[in-house]
Amino acid sequence: MTETLDLIVIGAGMAGINAAKKCSKAGWSVAIVDELPYGGTCALRGCDPKKMLRAGAEAVDAARLLAGKGVAGETRIDWPALMKHKESFTDPVPENMEEGLRQAGVRCLHGAARFTAEDRIEIEGHGGIAFRHALIATGAKPRPLDFPGADRLIDSTDFLNLAELPQRIAFVGGGYISFEFAHIAARAGAEVTILDHGARQLKAFDPDLVDMLLARSRAAGIKIVAGATPERIEAAGEGHLVTYSQNGSPRQIEADLVVHGAGRVPAVDGLDLKAAGIETGQGGVKVTPWLQSTSNSRIFAAGDAAASPGKPLTPVAVFEGRIAASNMLKGKRTEPDYTGVPSVVFTIxxxxxxxxxxxxxxxxxxxxxxxxxxxxxxxxxxxxxxxxxxxxxxxxxxxxxxxxxxxxxxxxxxxxxxxxxxxxxxxxxxxxxxxxxxxxxxxxxxxx
The missing domain is CATH 3.30.390.30 (FAD/NAD-linked reductase, C-terminal dimerisation domain)
Known part of the structure; x- marks a missing residue:
C-alpha cells in the first residue's frame, strides 16, 4: 500500500528546510528529499563558501592597500589552506541540517524524485509516496550553454571546490558569479578575464557605481571584455582556447580554466512535472501570488524554483518557504512582501x-x-x-x-x-x- 504524507518537500535548501520544519511542528507528517547533500546552494555551493574564500582575498587586498602606510611584507593566499578554512564551515552543514530536521520530526530522504501523478511521487531507493501537498524548492542550476566545447566549462560548485587555483582563468558571463569569483581569484594571484556578452555589466545595479566597480576590478588586475559572444572552446595543450566574437570579429584567449558565470535557471527539469499537471514558465513553476501552483492546487513552490516576483536570493527563499508552509497549513492566500529586499555583489x-x-x-x-x-x-x-x-x-x-x-x-x-x-x-x-x-x-x- 502506498504511503501517504501530508507534505513532501523536494529540495533541502533554505526554502524547503524552513517549510518542512514549520509544517512538521504543526503536526503534519512531513518528508523532505534531495539528491544532493542537505543545505542547498547558499550554505554549500554559493553564498557562504564564497564569503569564506573572500575572507582571504579581503585580507590580501587590505594589506596591499596599506603597503607603505604601516603594513609591510608580502601577504599572499595559500589556496589549499584557504579551501580547508572554507570546508571547516561547509563540511558539517549536511549532517547538522539533517539533525535539525529529524529533531523537528521531519523524515529525511535521499535520491532523485519525480512525479508520477498529480498526488504521487517516486523517490529513488524509496518507492512511491502519495501526498496531500508537495512543495517544490529545488533551487537553480547553471544555465545551459549551446556552443561547441561548452562542456569544458566548470560551474560555480566546481570553482568553490578547486584543490589548486590555476594561473589563467576566464569567466563566461558578466554577472554576480563572475565578478565575485574574479575578485577572489585575482587577489590569489591568477590572471583573470571576464567575457561578457552584453555591453553593460551588472545591469540590475546603479550604472555609475558599476563603473566604479569596473575601475576597481581593472585596478585589481581583472580584464573585462564587453560584447564578447563565446563561439567555441577547444583544447590548447593542457588548457583551453576560447574563441569569441566581438564587434563582428573573432578573437581568442587561452585559459587554464573556464568558468560558467552566465546565469542560472530553475532546477526542475528532472521532476517530470507534466505527470502531475504542473505548469512551468521561464522562471520555474507557475504560481499564484500566494505561491500555489496555477494548475495543481496540491502543489506549492518557493525560492528559485518558483516563477514568483521574488529575486533569486536566500532571504527571499526563506520567507517564501515559510509563507508557502503557512498557506498550506491554514488554507490561506497570504502573499509574500518583497519590499526592502537588498541585493549585494560581494566584490572587493x-x-x-x-x-x-x-x-x-x-x-x-x-x-x-x-x-x-x-x-x-x-x-x-x-x-x-x-x-x-x-x-x-x-x-x-x-x-x-x-x-x-x-x-x-x-x-x-x-x-x-x-x-x-x-x-x-x-x-x-x-x-x-x-x-x-x-x-x-x-x-x-x-x-x-
Missing amino acids: PELARVGMLEEEARETGEVNVSFTDTSGWFSQKRLNETNAGARIISAKDGKILGAHIFGPDYAELINVFSLAIKLGLTVDQIRAMPAAYPTGASDIRSML
Whole structure:
C-alpha cells in the first residue's frame, strides 16, 4: 500500500528546510528529499563558501592597500589552506541540517524524485509516496550553454571546490558569479578575464557605481571584455582556447580554466512535472501570488524554483518557504512582501542596492536624488580605498525609494536602507538616527 504524507518537500535548501520544519511542528507528517547533500546552494555551493574564500582575498587586498602606510611584507593566499578554512564551515552543514530536521520530526530522504501523478511521487531507493501537498524548492542550476566545447566549462560548485587555483582563468558571463569569483581569484594571484556578452555589466545595479566597480576590478588586475559572444572552446595543450566574437570579429584567449558565470535557471527539469499537471514558465513553476501552483492546487513552490516576483536570493527563499508552509497549513492566500529586499555583489569593495533604480523611481513621479562620491571620506581614507560612492533616491514626501552604494563594508550598510524602505522611513527620520562614530553608519547622514 502506498504511503501517504501530508507534505513532501523536494529540495533541502533554505526554502524547503524552513517549510518542512514549520509544517512538521504543526503536526503534519512531513518528508523532505534531495539528491544532493542537505543545505542547498547558499550554505554549500554559493553564498557562504564564497564569503569564506573572500575572507582571504579581503585580507590580501587590505594589506596591499596599506603597503607603505604601516603594513609591510608580502601577504599572499595559500589556496589549499584557504579551501580547508572554507570546508571547516561547509563540511558539517549536511549532517547538522539533517539533525535539525529529524529533531523537528521531519523524515529525511535521499535520491532523485519525480512525479508520477498529480498526488504521487517516486523517490529513488524509496518507492512511491502519495501526498496531500508537495512543495517544490529545488533551487537553480547553471544555465545551459549551446556552443561547441561548452562542456569544458566548470560551474560555480566546481570553482568553490578547486584543490589548486590555476594561473589563467576566464569567466563566461558578466554577472554576480563572475565578478565575485574574479575578485577572489585575482587577489590569489591568477590572471583573470571576464567575457561578457552584453555591453553593460551588472545591469540590475546603479550604472555609475558599476563603473566604479569596473575601475576597481581593472585596478585589481581583472580584464573585462564587453560584447564578447563565446563561439567555441577547444583544447590548447593542457588548457583551453576560447574563441569569441566581438564587434563582428573573432578573437581568442587561452585559459587554464573556464568558468560558467552566465546565469542560472530553475532546477526542475528532472521532476517530470507534466505527470502531475504542473505548469512551468521561464522562471520555474507557475504560481499564484500566494505561491500555489496555477494548475495543481496540491502543489506549492518557493525560492528559485518558483516563477514568483521574488529575486533569486536566500532571504527571499526563506520567507517564501515559510509563507508557502503557512498557506498550506491554514488554507490561506497570504502573499509574500518583497519590499526592502537588498541585493549585494560581494566584490572587493562590495556593490549593494535596495529598492528602485533612479530610472524606475522617476517613472513614479517627482523624486529627489543624491549622488555622492565617497572615495575621499574617512571611512575609505583609513583603509586607503580609492573607489566608493552612494546614490540615494527619495520621494517628494521624503520616503526612501532606493539606495545604491559601493564601498568597503557597504553590504552591512545597505541593511539600514532596507529597514528604512520596509518601514517607510523618511530622509529626516534616518538623519535623526544617532550612529556610533566613526562607523560606516555614521556616514549615512551625509549620503542623504
